[in-house]
Amino acid sequence: MQPLSSDMSDPNARPYFLWDESTTVGAFRAALAVATDEERDRLIGKLMREARDTDVWRFVRPREVWRRFATIRPHLGRRRAFWEYLFDAWRRDGFLA
Numbered sequence: 001m002q003p004l005s006s007d008m009s010d011p012n013a014r015p016y017f018l019w020d021e022s023t024t025v026g027a028f029r030a031a032l033a034v035a036t037d038e039e040r041d042r043l044i045g046k047l048m049r050e051a052r053d054t055d056v057w058r059f060v061r062p063r064e065v066w067r068r069f070a071t072i073r074p075h076l077g078r079r080r081a082f083w084e085y086l087f088d089a090w091r092r093d094g095f096l097a
Helices: 025-034 037-050 062-067 069-075 077-092
Strands: none
Touching: 025 037, 037 069, 037 077, 062 069, 062 077, 069 077
């Protein structure tokens, strides 16, 4: 199994946030592109739960996550409060409509 990497620009790198899987950045992007809504929510939830917040936006857009937040929320685990706070603040400040 190849080592974990924080280089999200390398499609052949194994992303640190998928520490429990043997997959690459490119494979993760491909999985997001073809996933059913339910699977996409699970993948985005795992991304948001395990990755640094700045790395999340390399794979998804804030407005998409906000639109799907009710179905992503159950997948956020210990990071749920952080994301709820962030999206609530962005909504109050008018960044999300």
